Amino acid sequence: MTRGEVSFNGDLAGPLLDAIAVEWDNTFGTRIAAHLHSFAADVLAALEASLQAAVQQLEGLGMDATRINGLCSQVVQQEQSRVQEAVEQLLGPVGEKQRDLSRDVIKPTVKEHMALAYQQCAMEAGPGSYDRMRQCMRVHVQREQGQMFNEASAEMHDQLKGMLTALRDGAFSLVRQLLDRVHQHFSVLWERPPSNAQQRAAAVTSLTAVARTVAEVCVAAGAAPSPNMPILLAPAPERWPLLLPPKIQQQQQQQQVKQQVEVKREVEEEACGAAAGQSRFEARAEHSEDEESEEEEEEEQEAPSSTACPSNAPRKQADSALALAEALAEAERVLEVCRSKVAEAVKAASASPGAETRRELEACRRKAAEASAAARALRWQQRDSPKRRETKAEQRLRQQQQQRKAAQAAEQRERAAARAVAQEAAKKHRAAARAAAQAAARAAAQLAARAARTAARAAAQSQKEASVPQEEGDDQEEGEEAEEDVKMHEPGEDAAGATARGMEGRQDGAAAAGQTGGAPCSPEGQQEDAAAAAMAAVAIIAAGLPDIAATSATTDATTDAGADAATAAIIAASTDAAAGADTAQPSSASTDRRHLRKPSRGGGSGARHLR
Incomplete structure (x- = not known):
């Protein structure tokens, strides 16, 4: 399966x-x-x-x-x-x-x-x-x-x-x-190339001459020359095809004459410039002098009759330095000529060069590269050291500038840090002031509400007990005692606390009088009580505002506006309570006493309660 x-x-x-x-x-x-x-x-x-x-x-x-x-x-x-x-x-x-x-x-x-x-x-x-x-x-x-x-x-x-x-x-x-x-x-x-045999042979001859000149420059500069360039495979002159037209020959001759004139002028200018920098090649001249002295000793050994004149030594030293400068100028000139010749040869043989022609071009390029390296070495030796080295004054100036920049940067950082600390402290001060103002406003509002409730209870009690004029003396006595308490408060107690305590005594006395059947307070007394409560609230706010201002000198306008609004609200509440007391008219003297609440058995009288 x-x-x-x-x-x-x-x-x-x-x-x-x-x-x-x-x-x-x-x-x-x-x-x-x-x-x-x-x-x-x-x-x-x-x-x-x-x-x-x-x-x-x-x-x-x-x-x-x-x-x-x-x-x-x-x-x-x-x-x-x-x-x-x-x-x-x-x-x-x-x-x-x-x-x-x-x-x-x-x-x-x-x-x-x-x-x-x-x-x-x-x-x-x-x-x-x-x-x-x-x-x-x-x-x-x-x-x-x-x-x-x-x-x-x-x-x-x-x-x-x-x-x-x-x-x-x-x-x-x-x-x-x-x-x-x-x-x-x-x-x-x-295939017929773009250049004929004569042109290619002329290019080969020019390249050979350039290579030999480069080798001579390398020897004069003290650089080891490469092996000699192999003999270029060029056809014999008798096997060349027909010559170029006469016009082209004349043009080429004129160009060659111009090039020779330019080369001579450049050589003269560079020789003058090299003579001015003769002192820069003393080391090289001494080395050349040592080599020449060795050669002279060998010649003296071979031919004792021929002796060197010691008076010619300074002249030989100057000649060697001048020769080195001329070698540098010649190296640069040959380098430029070699580059141009190589470019012309490459352009002339670019159609389809054979392997041998390519090898010849590569050999020429190598010679040009060696000449360029030798000229570069000589140029580095000839270059002025003060131009490549800063003086001590420039170094000190640069260091001072760097130190100044560093100090400025540090100062800016310190300013930014101080500014941030000040801003943070201002924020904290404003927050503390705002919290204190809010707390004071809440306390004042609570006190005003308490005073208003007390005044309302007193007004209601006076309406109920308008016909029972008892214990007015006690009430007046209690009011006077409260005012004395306000005037004679303790040294560590503020005016707002004393006023509030006096208002509480007055209100408690009124309440006790109502409970014991005393005479009700008059409307003027009720207005005075409401005004006293408002003044107590204002005193509390006034006592708290200096502390708020001392906490932060930079308290913004919002805190002051909040305090003003709280004060206005307290005064308005007190005014409303007083107006309510004015509108509440006492009932007739013949009010039925059955509607009055009997005082509690353990309550006691108002005077006894105040005492």
């Missing part, structure tokens, strides 16, 4: 893949690579045979056999490596393509043809569904097998044919590129 997943596509495509597996591996594993390598060997053999035939033909035309053989050997060596690289580049995509074809052609084609059967089998359900699935698959495979496998084989054939076409195109491209490179190598032999 089969367990696990079953791949119907793989089972259907399996016989076809098994039939081509061995041949597939042999073809893509060994045969294609062998065919391509054999093709590369055939191409190289054909190239060598063609080059040998070309050498024989060119020798028959009178060309140098050694030069032609060297060119052919160079071409063969280069093309062997390039052809092998091209073959490897062709084999790389073949391996990737064959792996894709083995898994992405036959099975997807089978899956496409079996899609309808898979859908029908997925829709089956219920008893006997497995048998119906098997029957559906069997019928569909019998109906589609011919077309399904034929299309898979045709698709594989088309893909392989396309791969073969790509290989053939790659081989043809390889051959075309090889022929183009060989044509470039040999084009110098049969």
Whole structure:
């Protein structure tokens, strides 16, 4: 019994893949690579045979056999490596393509043809569904097998044919590129360059002269010269083609004369400038003097009769320094001339230069680079040290400027820190003042509300007990005692506390009088009580405001406005309470005493309560 997943596509495509597996591996594993390598060997053999035939033909035309053989050997060596690289580049995509074809052609084609059967089998359900699935698959495979496998084989054939076409195109491209490179190598032999043989020979002569001059400059500067430049392969004058037209010759001669005049003028100017800086090369002159003395000693050993005159030593020292300066000027001049000559030679031989011409140009470039290095070394020796070194005064001035900038920066930082601290303190002071003002306003409002409630209770009690004029003397006595308490308060107690205590005594006395059946307070007394309460509140605020001002001198206008608003609110509340007392008229003397509440048994009289 089969367990696990079953791949119907793989089972259907399996016989076809098994039939081509061995041949597939042999073809893509060994045969294609062998065919391509054999093709590369055939191409190289054909190239060598063609080059040998070309050498024989060119020798028959009178060309140098050694030069032609060297060119052919160079071409063969280069093309062997390039052809092998091209073959490897062709084999790389073949391996990737064959792996894709083995898994992405036959099975997807089978899956496409079996899609309808898979859908029908997925829709089956219920008893006997497995048998119906098997029957559906069997019928569909019998109906589609011919077309399904034929299309898979045709698709594989088309893909392989396309791969073969790509290989053939790659081989043809390889051959075309090889022929183009060989044509470039040999084009110098049969293509007409933009410059004729005479111009190229003149350029070679100029470059040779420049190289020799550079070598002489290097020797004069004390730099080790490189090996002599090889003799340039230029044709003999008798083998030159026809000369240039007379007009062009005249123009070239005029240009050469101008260049010579300019070179002479530059040499004279640089010699004058070098004479002015003679003292800068004493070390080099001493070294040159030592070398000259050694040479003179050798000459004396060879010819004893010839002796050096000691009086000529200072003159030789000056001459050596002047020679060094002249060598520097000559090196710079030769460097410029060498650059111009190299540019002209490159431009003249830029069409299709041969290997030898390229080597000659490279040698000239190396000579120019050596001359540039020697001139640079001499220029560094000649350069003034004071220009590259700051004086002590400049250093001190720069240090003072840096210290001044640092001090200014530190001062700015200190100012910013002090400003931040002051701002933070001002914020804290304003917050404390605002909190104190709010607390004072709340306390004053509470006291005013208490006074208003007391006045209202007294007014109500006076209405109820208008007909009972008792204990007026006691009330007056209690009021006088309260006023005395206000006047004679303790030294550590403020006026607001005393006034408030007096108001509490007056209110308590009025309440006690009402409870004991005393005479009610008159409207004028009630107004006085309300005014006293308001004055107590104002006194509290006035006592708290100096403390607030002392806490912060920078209290903003919002705090003062809040205090003023609180004071106005307290005065308005007191005025309203007084007006309410005025409007409350006492009832008639004949008010029914049954409506009056009897004093409590343990309450006591008002006078006794006050005492």
